[in-house]
Amino acid sequence: MSAAGTPVFLDAASGEPMDPVAREAYLAALEDGWADPDRLYREGRRARMLLDAAREAVAEVLRARPDETVFTTSGTAALHLAVAGLAQGRSRVSRRIVTSAVEHSAVLHAAEYTAARLGGEHVAVAVTRLGRLRVEEFAQALRGGAALACVQHANHEVGTVQPVEQAWEACLDAAGQPGGPVALLVDAAAALGRIPPPEHWSALCASARKWGGPAGVGVLAVRKGTRFAAAWPQDEREQGRAPGPVNVPAVLAAAAALRAREAERETVAARQRALVERIRAEVGRTVPDVEIVGDPERRLPHIVTFSCLYAAGEALLLELDRAGFSVSSGSSCTASTLTPSHVLEAMGVISHGNVRVSLPWRITDEEVDRFLAALPTTVARVRAEAPGGVREAGGQPSNGTGAAESRSGAGVPEAVGSGGAEPETVDALGRMCPIPVIELARRIARVPLGATIRVLADDPAARLDIPAWSELRRHSYLGETPVPERGESAVAYLVRREH
C-alpha cells in the first residue's frame, strides 16, 4: 500500500463503488419496491409506481420516451438483446452487421454470433491510431447493405469519443438502399453520465454500474418505429424486449445515481478533464518511453491510457497495486487472457505495458498527485526486473533499458558497425512480450542506417507490438514471414533502421 495513504482506485471504467445516493435508494426500495410490479395487490402497485418513476427519470436523461426505454439485467444483456433484436428485425433487408472495430466485446460477440446465426456477416470498420472510427470506411461498408450499424459513443479503453453524428448521417445516407436508413445502435456505456448523451440513434444501450449505480441494471432504449424482433425467448415484460423480472430496487438505485451524476456532470467533467490533462502531460514528462494512446481532444473526461514500452503489463499492474493504485490494463501480458486488447490492436498501438487510468466520480487532486508521484519509479522498477514472460534464461534487458533512452530518438545506444547484406537476426522464440520488442530496440541501434533486422518470435503479441513499435519509433516495418523450420508459430518480422 502507498506509504502516503489509503489505496487509490483508478479503474472507474470497470465499475465504481455504488454511489451513496444509489445505496440509499436501494435500501428504501427494499422496503417499498421489493414486490413484483406486475401484481395487482398493494405491494405490487407500489413497486409499479416506483418503477414507472425510475423509468421516466432514466428516459429523460437519455432524451428518450419512457415507452422506448426498457431495463435489462446488465449492460452486456442490453447490448446482446439490442444487436440480436435489431438485426433480426431487419433481417429481411440485410444480414450484414457493421460495427467499429473497437466496440465493447459484448457488441462484437453479439455481432459475430448474430451474423453467423442469420447466415450473414459481421464487418468491423477500422479506426485511426487515435481510436476514432474511420467514417468514410464506415459509410462505404453501409453502402454494401446492412441491417444494423453499431458505434459506441466513446471508447471504454482509451476514451476516444466517436463521431456518432457522422455515423448517423451515414446511416441516413444508406436510405437509398433497399430497406431505407440503417438502424444505428449506440453503446453509451462508457460515456453516459460523463458527457452529454448523443442526440441521434435508433437504439441506445448503457450500464448502471458505469455511472455509479448498482450491478445488475442495463438500459436499452429503442426509438419508436425501429424494427425490433425478439431473437431470444421473451415474455410479456419490458415490451417483450428483456425477459425476466425487473429488479425494481436496483433500477431505482440506478435512476437515483444517474440523476445525481447528470446534475453534477459538467462540474465533475471539467475538473476531471483537467486532471486527465495533467496526467497526460506528467506521464509524458516523467516516464520515459511511454506512448499515450487515444484522442487527446475528443475524449471522455475521465479516461487516460498509456503504454510503457519494454514493461510487461501484468507486472506493472501488480507493482502499481502493491504501491496502492488500482488500474486496468489492455496488455496482452495480463494473466486473465493471452489475447491483447482488441482495441489497442485495432488502433495499431503498442499493446504491452499498457495502463488505463479511469477516474471515479469522487477522485481527489491529492489522489492523482500520489499516483503521478509513484508512477515513474514503479515503471522503472518493472523495467529493471526480468519481465514475467521470459521462459528461457539470458537476454534480460539491461537495468533501466527504457529509462536510459531519450524520448525523441530510438532510445537505444549508438550503432556499432555491421554492414553485412544478410539481415541481422534477433532470436526471441519462446519469449513473451515485451522481450521481442526490447531485443529489437537494443539491436536496431547496432546496425547501420538502412539495414534490416529480422526478429524471430512466436508470442502472438509480437505481431502487434513490432509494427506498432516501428511506427512509434519511425523505423520501417517491412512485413512478416512464417519460419516453419523453427516451429509452428514461429514468425520472422522485418524492420529497417531509418535514423
Place this chain on the structure above:
Amino acid sequence: MSAAGTPVFLDAASGEPMDPVAREAYLAALEDGWADPDRLYREGRRARMLLDAAREAVAEVLRARPDETVFTTSGTAALHLAVAGLAQGRSRVSRRIVTSAVEHSAVLHAAEYTAARLGGEHVAVAVTRLGRLRVEEFAQALRGGAALACVQHANHEVGTVQPVEQAWEACLDAAGQPGGPVALLVDAAAALGRIPPPEHWSALCASARKWGGPAGVGVLAVRKGTRFAAAWPQDEREQGRAPGPVNVPAVLAAAAALRAREAERETVAARQRALVERIRAEVGRTVPDVEIVGDPERRLPHIVTFSCLYAAGEALLLELDRAGFSVSSGSSCTASTLTPSHVLEAMGVISHGNVRVSLPWRITDEEVDRFLAALPTTVARVRAEAPGGVREAGGQPSNGTGAAESRSGAGVPEAVGSGGAEPETVDALGRMCPIPVIELARRIARVPLGATIRVLADDPAARLDIPAWSELRRHSYLGETPVPERGESAVAYLVRREH
C-alpha cells in the same frame, strides 16, 4: 386494510421481501465485493474471494460442485440459458425438447423458441388433475428421441411436487436411443429452500428471489460431462455459460439467504405444512363451492391454491387486497393477461376465481388466522356483486349464488320440468368468465336428468371452465362445436345433467 391489523403478504412464491440476512450481506459486499472479480488489483481479488465463497455455499446446498455452478442474472435467465444450451449441445442427437405441460413459462418459452430455432419440436407432456406429471406419457415421449427433458421439482402455482426421480429413470432408460440418456433439466425455483433439493439431474436452475435473496440472481448448475453449447453470445465469464458481469454483492446476499433458509428449512417447512393443512381444511369448510387444487400430499409446504366457483379472479384478488391480504391468482380474469394460467389449464381444473396463497418465510399463525377469518365474507361479497367482466346488462347471478349451494350437490336449485329434445340453450355470448359457468350451473338444475344444456360462449376461458366445472360437478361434458353464424369465436358447449 384489515381492521384486525397490518396487511398480510401471502404471495411468497412470486418473491418475498429480501431476508434481513441477505440485506446485511449485500451491504457488507457493497464495501468489500463491489469490484470486478476478474481484475487483478486488491479490490478485484477481494471480490473474487467473496464470489468463490458464495459459489461454494450455493453449490453445497444444491449438492453440486462449485465448478458446476454458475450465476445468472435471474431465474428466468438461468432457465433460458439452460434450455437453449442443453438443447444446442445435444442437437446432433435430437431436436426434440420434452417438458411437462406445467413448467414455468420461462421453460415453455425457451423450449418453444429453441425447438423452432433448431427446426425441432417441443412436446408438452400431460399432467393429472392434481398437476402431477404423467410419468408413463413422459417416458413414452422420450422414446421418440429427445435432446432434453425439463421437469420442475415442484409446481410454482399449485405446489405439486413432481416425480423427478421417476423422470430421471425415464431419461436413463432412453439410453438405448442414439445419444444415450436424455439430459434432464430440473427447475427447482419454487422448491429450493422449501424441500430437500433433488438428487439426480443433468442441470438444475433456481432463483434467489424465491428463497429470500435479492432480485437479479439466478443459478444454473450443469453436471460435469453434460453436453452444453452456448446458444447466445457469451464471454469468458461463468464458464462461458452466463454472459455479462457477475453481480457479486447480490450473489453474496443470495448465498447468505440460502444458507439461512437451509439451516431452518425443516422447522419452517413442518410449521408451514401444518398451516397449509389448516388452510385447505378451513377453506373447504367455510367457503362454499370451492375447488382446492394441487396434490394434497406430495406438495410444497407453503403453497395452497383454490378456485372459488362463480367468482371473478381479479375481483376476488382486489377485494382481498382491500381487506389487507396480498395473494396471487392464476385466473383468466386478471387484468394483466387474458390467457388463463397454463398450469390450471393443463390440470383441467376451474380457472376462474383462483387464489394462490404462498406463505412467506416469517408468516405467523395469527396472520393465517386473520386470512381465514376474512376469506368467506370476501368471497361472498365478490359473488354477490356483478362480475367485472360482464359486457352486457342482465343475467346477473343471484346474490349469494354460490353461498346458497350445498358442497355435495350441483349447488343449484331444484330442476324445473322441461323435457324437450332440443337442448336448452344458455346464451352467454359476449360475456366473460365466470358468467358462462354461472349461467350453466343455474340452468342445469332446471332441466330433467339426462337432458343436455348447450352453452353459447365466446370467452376463451369457457373452453377450460365448462369442462372443468362439469367434471367437478359430475355432469358429462359432451364436447364443443363452433357456431360461426353467431360470431367468429362463438362456440357451443354441450353438458348433460347426470344427477
